[in-house]
Amino acid sequence: MSFSKTALISATAIAFATFVSGAAFAADAARGAKIYEEQGCNGCHAAKEVLVGPPHCGVVGREAGSIEGYAYSEVMRSSGLTWDEQNLNQFIESPLTFLSGTNMGFAGLFDEKDRTDLIEFLKTQRAAGSPDCQ
Numbered sequence: 001m002s003f004s005k006t007a008l009i010s011a012t013a014i015a016f017a018t019f020v021s022g023a024a025f026a027a028d029a030a031r032g033a034k035i036y037e038e039q040g041c042n043g044c045h046a047a048k049e050v051l052v053g054p055p056h057c058g059v060v061g062r063e064a065g066s067i068e069g070y071a072y073s074e075v076m077r078s079s080g081l082t083w084d085e086q087n088l089n090q091f092i093e094s095p096l097t098f099l100s101g102t103n104m105g106f107a108g109l110f111d112e113k114d115r116t117d118l119i120e121f122l123k124t125q126r127a128a129g130s131p132d133c134q
Contacts, residue, residue, distance in 0.1 A: 027116050027117060027119070027120035028117045028120060029117070029120040029121045029123070029124050030121075031117040031121075032116075032117035032118045032119065032120045032121025032122070033121045035109075035114050035117055035118045035121070036118060036121055036122075039106075039109060039118075041056075041118075044105075047125060047126075048133060050067065050069055050070050053070075053103075053104070054067040054070040054072070055067060055133070056122055056125050057125050057126050057133040058125065058126050058133040059083050059088075059122055059125065060083055060084065060085070060088065060119070060122055060123045060125075061082065061083065061084070062082065062083050063081070063082050063083075064076055064077075064079045064080075064081035064082065064083060065077035065078070065079060065081075071103075072103065073101055073102050073103045074101070075099055075100065075101035075102055076099065076102055076103070079099060081099075085119050085123075088119050088122065089112075089115050089116070089119060091104075092108065092109050092115050092118060092119070093108050093109060093110060093115060094107075094108040094110075095108060096108075
């Protein structure tokens, strides 16, 4: 087989693998809602009210530690974080590793696809500052 055929076959294989892996991680909010329930997130968090944890309405795009009336840890209040997909992913994977000293009593969600879908669900829970979150 000539070099150009080998290169073409390799490039095609890489492109296909990239396509398949990208498709495998397409975010699924409906699956994320199921994970939210299965993991017991709704036992500590509600959409619009403080339970054991702060509300999740508008969490994506919200400054960490900013809900009035919730007793955040000092590390959360002073973190300077704004919850985006990247730092939510890291936090949900291992809250105590990502933000040592947090009050979040959850060991973590270790499957990347589960985290991706959970975050996609959280994104549907209204935008930060939305009147629906007041």
